[in-house]
Amino acid sequence: ETGVTQSPTHLIKTRGQQVTLRCSSQSGHNTVSWYQQALGQGPQFIFQYYREEENGRGNFPPRFSGLQFPNYSSELNVNALELDDSALYLCASSAGLAGYPGELFFGEGSRLTVL
Amino acid sequence: DAKTTQPPSMDCAEGRAANLPCNHSTISGNEYVYWYRQIHSQGPQYIIHGLKNNETNEMASLIITEDRKSSTLILPHATLRDTAVYYCIVRAPGAQKLVFGQGTRLTINP
Numbered sequence: 455e456t457g458v459t460q461s462p463t464h465l466i467k468t469r470g471q472q473v474t475l476r477c478s479s480q481s482g483h484n485t486v487s488w489y490q491q492a493l494g495q496g497p498q499f500i501f502q503y504y505r506e507e508e509n510g511r512g513n514f515p516p517r518f519s520g521l522q523f524p525n526y527s528s529e530l531n532v533n534a535l536e537l538d539d540s541a542l543y544l545c546a547s548s549a550g551l552a553g554y555p556g557e558l559f560f561g562e563g564s565r566l567t568v569l
Numbered sequence: 570d571a572k573t574t575q576p577p578s579m580d581c582a583e584g585r586a587a588n589l590p591c592n593h594s595t596i597s598g599n600e601y602v603y604w605y606r607q608i609h610s611q612g613p614q615y616i617i618h619g620l621k622n623n624e625t626n627e628m629a630s631l632i633i634t635e636d637r638k639s640s641t642l643i644l645p646h647a648t649l650r651d652t653a654v655y656y657c658i659v660r661a662p663g664a665q666k667l668v669f670g671q672g673t674r675l676t677i678n679p
Contacts, residue, residue, distance in 0.1 A: 496656060496669030510665030544612050560612030
């Protein structure tokens with residue numbers, strides 16, 4: 455158990471819809487990162503939030519957006535869903551900016567299926 | 570792109586030591602080597618990390634070559650629960666992200 459919780463665990467959407475995924479970070483962690491993991495691939499960095507501000511973004515279009523709240527929990531929003539958005543979405547928390555030099559703690563993920 | 574190269578799969582007998590290699594020939598002087606593993610349908614789990622000295626914790630040992638161009642993760646007494654995909658990652662201090670490659674799928678056989 456990492457103390458990072460994600461919801462929902464599974465969901466099914468159709469193309470064009472919007473989805474919101476939620477993450478509660480481990481107590482004391484002020485940095486949250488989101489990753490997308492397609493089937494059979496390693497996780498890919500989407501973005502990171504530090505103290506409610508986006509602090510880095512991977513190669514994902516603007517329809518992927520996020521929020522971090524004062525309690526350091528976070529949301530990932532994806533608009534205009536496409537079939538290729540089907541993936542496991544992972545949230546990771548860490549203490550301090552980028553968690554250096556320690557580790558990221560991952561949640562169990564939210565599995566999104568787009569039909 | 571990932572800066573590491575790992576074999577796609579390995580097998581190991583239960584109770585034996587599992588040695589997982591990783592090549593990172595372009596590693597910079599300030600980059601750490603991290604190892605994570607991902608058991609099927611779960612989030613990645615941190616195992617260990619190091620800069621240049623060998624490291625050991627309750628889960629594993631990390632051996633980094635003197636030139637830092639490669640490393641080996643050692644699980645001393647593998648169990649069936651160690652079956653997972655193991656990712657070797659290099660990461661600079663303050664880096665915002667982990668760059669995952671394809672990893673090594675380790676299967677522990679009874």
